[in-house]
Amino acid sequence: MTQASAPMKAKHQRMTLVVLALLAIVAAGLIAVWALRNQANYFYLPEEMAATPPQVGQPVRLGGMVQAGSLETLADGVTVSFVVTGNEASAIPVRYSGILPDLFVEGSGVVAEGSLQQDGTFLATNLLAKHDENYVPKELEGLDGHKAEQKVAETTLGL
Amino acid sequence: MLVEIGHAALWLAAALAILQMVSGALALRDAPGEPSPYALYARPAAVVQALLAAVAFATLLHAFAVTDLSVKLVATNSHSMKPFLYKLTGTWGNHEGSMLLWVTVLALSGGLLAFAERRLPERTMSATLAVQGFVALGFYTFLLLSSNPFERLPGPVAEGIGLNPLLQDIGLAVHPPTLYVGYVGLSVAFSLAMGALITREVNPNFAKVMRPWVLGAWVFLTFGITAGSYWAYYELGWGGWWFWDPVENASLMPWLAATALLHSVSVLAARDALRTWTIMLGVVAFSMSMLGTFLVRSGVLTSVHAFAVDPERGTLLLVLLGLYIGGSLAIFALRASSIAEGKRFTATSREGALVVNNVMLCAILAIVLLGTLYPLLTEAFDVRVSVGPPYFNPASAIFAIPMFMVMAVGPLLRWKDDSPARIGPELALLGAIALVAVALVAFLGDYPVLPTLGLALAAALAVAALLPLKGRRLTRVPTATWGMVMAHFGVAVALFGMASESAFTQERLAAIAPGEIEEISGWTVQLESVDPVSGPNWTAMEARLSVSRDGGEPVILRPQARNFWSPAQATSESSLLTRWDGQLYAVIGDAAGVGADGKLRWQLRVWWKPFVTFIWYGGLLIAFGGVLAIVGRVQVDLRRRKAVRVGAERRDEKAALAGSRPAAPEPAE
Numbered sequence: 001m002t003q004a005s006a007p008m009k010a011k012h013q014r015m016t017l018v019v020l021a022l023l024a025i026v027a028a029g030l031i032a033v034w035a036l037r038n039q040a041n042y043f044y045l046p047e048e049m050a051a052t053p054p055q056v057g058q059p060v061r062l063g064g065m066v067q068a069g070s071l072e073t074l075a076d077g078v079t080v081s082f083v084v085t086g087n088e089a090s091a092i093p094v095r096y097s098g099i100l101p102d103l104f105v106e107g108s109g110v111v112a113e114g115s116l117q118q119d120g121t122f123l124a125t126n127l128l129a130k131h132d133e134n135y136v137p138k139e140l141e142g143l144d145g146h147k148a149e150q151k152v153a154e155t156t157l158g159l
Numbered sequence: 160m161l162v163e164i165g166h167a168a169l170w171l172a173a174a175l176a177i178l179q180m181v182s183g184a185l186a187l188r189d190a191p192g193e194p195s196p197y198a199l200y201a202r203p204a205a206v207v208q209a210l211l212a213a214v215a216f217a218t219l220l221h222a223f224a225v226t227d228l229s230v231k232l233v234a235t236n237s238h239s240m241k242p243f244l245y246k247l248t249g250t251w252g253n254h255e256g257s258m259l260l261w262v263t264v265l266a267l268s269g270g271l272l273a274f275a276e277r278r279l280p281e282r283t284m285s286a287t288l289a290v291q292g293f294v295a296l297g298f299y300t301f302l303l304l305s306s307n308p309f310e311r312l313p314g315p316v317a318e319g320i321g322l323n324p325l326l327q328d329i330g331l332a333v334h335p336p337t338l339y340v341g342y343v344g345l346s347v348a349f350s351l352a353m354g355a356l357i358t359r360e361v362n363p364n365f366a367k368v369m370r371p372w373v374l375g376a377w378v379f380l381t382f383g384i385t386a387g388s389y390w391a392y393y394e395l396g397w398g399g400w401w402f403w404d405p406v407e408n409a410s411l412m413p414w415l416a417a418t419a420l421l422h423s424v425s426v427l428a429a430r431d432a433l434r435t436w437t438i439m440l441g442v443v444a445f446s447m448s449m450l451g452t453f454l455v456r457s458g459v460l461t462s463v464h465a466f467a468v469d470p471e472r473g474t475l476l477l478v479l480l481g482l483y484i485g486g487s488l489a490i491f492a493l494r495a496s497s498i499a500e501g502k503r504f505t506a507t508s509r510e511g512a513l514v515v516n517n518v519m520l521c522a523i524l525a526i527v528l529l530g531t532l533y534p535l536l537t538e539a540f541d542v543r544v545s546v547g548p549p550y551f552n553p554a555s556a557i558f559a560i561p562m563f564m565v566m567a568v569g570p571l572l573r574w575k576d577d578s579p580a581r582i583g584p585e586l587a588l589l590g591a592i593a594l595v596a597v598a599l600v601a602f603l604g605d606y607p608v609l610p611t612l613g614l615a616l617a618a619a620l621a622v623a624a625l626l627p628l629k630g631r632r633l634t635r636v637p638t639a640t641w642g643m644v645m646a647h648f649g650v651a652v653a654l655f656g657m658a659s660e661s662a663f664t665q666e667r668l669a670a671i672a673p674g675e676i677e678e679i680s681g682w683t684v685q686l687e688s689v690d691p692v693s694g695p696n697w698t699a700m701e702a703r704l705s706v707s708r709d710g711g712e713p714v715i716l717r718p719q720a721r722n723f724w725s726p727a728q729a730t731s732e733s734s735l736l737t738r739w740d741g742q743l744y745a746v747i748g749d750a751a752g753v754g755a756d757g758k759l760r761w762q763l764r765v766w767w768k769p770f771v772t773f774i775w776y777g778g779l780l781i782a783f784g785g786v787l788a789i790v791g792r793v794q795v796d797l798r799r800r801k802a803v804r805v806g807a808e809r810r811d812e813k814a815a816l817a818g819s820r821p822a823a824p825e826p827a828e
Contacts (some may be wrong), residue, residue, distance in 0.1 A: 014435070014500065017436070017514060020514070020518060021436075021517075021518045021521065024518040024519065024521070024522045024558075025518075025521055025522060025525055027522065028521075028522035028523070028525040028526050028558060029525055029529065031526065031554055031557060032525065032526050032529040032530060032554060033529070035550050035553070035554045036529065036530065036533050036544075036546065036550060042544060042545050042546070042547070042549065042550075043544050043545040059549055061545045061547070063545075073751060073752060076669075076670060077669070077670020077751030077752060077754070077760045077762060078668050078669060078670045078748075078751060078762050097668055098668055098748075098764060099396075099668075099731070099746055099747075099748030099749070099762050099764050100748065100749065111545070113547070126397070
């Protein structure tokens with residue numbers, strides 16, 4: 001061991017440590033902020049997806065209400081298609097292969113993870129429905145009012 | 160009647176927490192070295208408080224065991240038809256009960272500290288107990304004023320509402336209590352750090368007292384997270400083992416901080432370096448466990464753990480959080496400059512490597528923290544955001560990968576100062592292993608970058624973890640060193656499991672009629688039948704699957720789609736077949752209409768997850784390594800005490816033989 005790399009002065013060393021730690025934490029913060037800003041578009045409501053669609057194939061989440069009467073099981077028995085609606089008229093067709101979450105029903109909220117396809121359907125790889133009576137995906141809070149309106153519209157329009 | 164006794168015991172415990180706090184604090188007014196008349200009360204107050212909290216918890220446990228439906232908490236969370244085990248575990252399957260468990264564990268560990276810890280100077284101990292009393296008082300206040308678990312109903316109800324079926328599992332008996340012990344152990348470490356800071360006793364002696372608490376807390380956190388991950392894996396039926404769910408993050412963040420603290424407190428104990436840093440990490444670790452409690456208990460985040468959502472209580476918890484974190488940071492700011500410089504070391508020493516990894520752990524902590532809180536932040540501006548694996552995985556990997564590399568090398572370096580050239584052959588070996596692993600994975604197929612790197616690092620780490628044993632007589636290696644080797648090897652094993660699961664998992668999804676066959680990765684899965692079955696508080700459709708591997712002996716799997724009636728909820732019970740090299744994971748879904756041949760079809764989802772079990776084996780190894788480290792430290796401590804005692808006896812004998820009076824009495828230990 002040469003003299004040059006002998007232990008530094010203690011004060012000096014403490015400063016180096018603090019600077020190193022701060023640099024790493026700041027770097028972590030910057031990376032986080034940068035990545036999170038890119039993520040800001042990660043969650044879409046149906047009207048947002050209709051207005052500014054994400055790139056085809058980009059993994060995003062789509063959250064909204066499962067339109068009543070739109071749920072349909074395809075011939076293979078495991079693929080379902082349904083329509084997700086938001087606060088406005090826009091509706092996004094969704095296709096999902098898999099076992100539906102336990103509380104997945106028409107007229108309730110859902111968050112679909114997946115990506116938009118070339119043909120405008122949303123191919124979901126995972127569905128987050130509510131797990132129990134109290135659970136509403138955070139992103140969907142406030143959509144319940146819309147659901148009520150829609151119910152009213154559905155039940156009164158035909159009359 | 161019992162319930163009222165429990166309620167009263169809780170109030171008394173709160174009163175004792177005040178006594179403990181005041182007595183500890185008053186003792187600090189006297190000059191150092193002088194025995195303080197006030198200090199007398201702090202220890203007994205902590206011990207009796209622990210007993211009272213235990214009584215309070217026992218009465219609530221009893222109320223749940225006998226399903227006392229005149230108690231509001233039991234009526235809203237239990238059901239007389241529930242299996243007995245879930246009646247008991249249901250005690251903490253709700254907000255009030257789990258807070259009571261938290262407070263009880265806090266009181267018990269405070270009592271243990273007061274009862275058993277005799278190595279610290281009395282002044283430091285008084286300050287520590289005062290801080291511990293202050294922390295406990297906050298939680299008693301919270302519990303008694305806003306979440307009283309002992310509230311009676313005006314009259315008993317006929318039947319309880321029941322427990323969320325997802326919680327009706329053995330996991331609830333294991334996961335929350337172990338995590339709480341971990342959280343609370345960090346509170347003791349925090350109190351010790353504050354006590355040492357206030358009385359200017361930040362030195363190796365203090366670190367030796369703090370270390371077992373940090374190690375213990377960390378072992379329980381590790382075990383709790385591992386158990387929770389496995390529980391989510393088999394219970395939710397999604398086949399995933401980590402969801403970056405806010406509440407999972409709330410348990411990961413204290414673990415990351417505790418891991419950093421554990422290593423820095425060891426440096427302080429062994430080398431008298433990193434004094435300020437250790438204290439800071441003590442504050443951060445406890446802040447993270449407080450933040451975790453806040454996130455879970457206040458209901459600001461919705462998640463799969465939302466069973467305890469309760470927004471009104473958030474404010475009080477937030478006040479507590481601010482008080483503890485703000486107060487400790489203020490003390491830290493006032494006293495940090497008084498901490499003397501520790502021993503020096505170079506960048507290429509074991510301390511240097513530990514510092515790098517401490518910083519990396521803190522950076523990962525920052526990444527997870529920001530990702531967890533970001534949705535809350537944007538919500539203030541009315542923007543809804545989900546933060547998920549696309550953020551967490553790469554962002555944390557940026558710091559995790561260098562951390563794993565340094566972790567492989569660190570234990571090979573010498574304390575204080577070392578030259579990288581000395582461990583050149585080992586470095587070359589580890590680099591070669593990683594490169595071969597990457598080449599091998601690339602040869603096998605086209606896999607994503609992160610799992611490939613994970614596999615390579617796991618291979619190198621596994622070898623690196625064992626290298627510190629090279630050239631040593633295995634029988635003479637200290638137990639604590641075995642602990643380190645075990646824990647580091649566990650990290651490699653867990654990393655291998657994670658990378659393997661995400662790279663090699665095969666999935667098959669189909670709608671098949673009884674009698675039909677599906678194939679997946681050498682497994683043949685035949686649906687034999689689907690029949691209705693029933694349990695104590697549920698009915699289900701149960702599939703009978705006959706699975707065999709490469710034409711071997713068939714095994715029967717029985718996944719179920721369950722319907723609980725109180726509360727009304729459906730869950731899917733997965734069925735797992737464990738082999739040494741992975742798990743077959745089967746879930747049954749809904750009836751999927753009639754097939755082409757006119758038979759009723761059922762949705763079936765099957766995964767083959769190679770080496771997925773290694774994730775949890777690794778977690779257990781890590782926790783076991785921690786246990787070994789504690790055992791090793793206790794052994795050394797006992798041996799040293801014995802040596803001191805024998806030495807003192809010999810000196811006395813010599814003095815007696817020499818005919819002179821014994822020298823001044825040896826200070827005990």
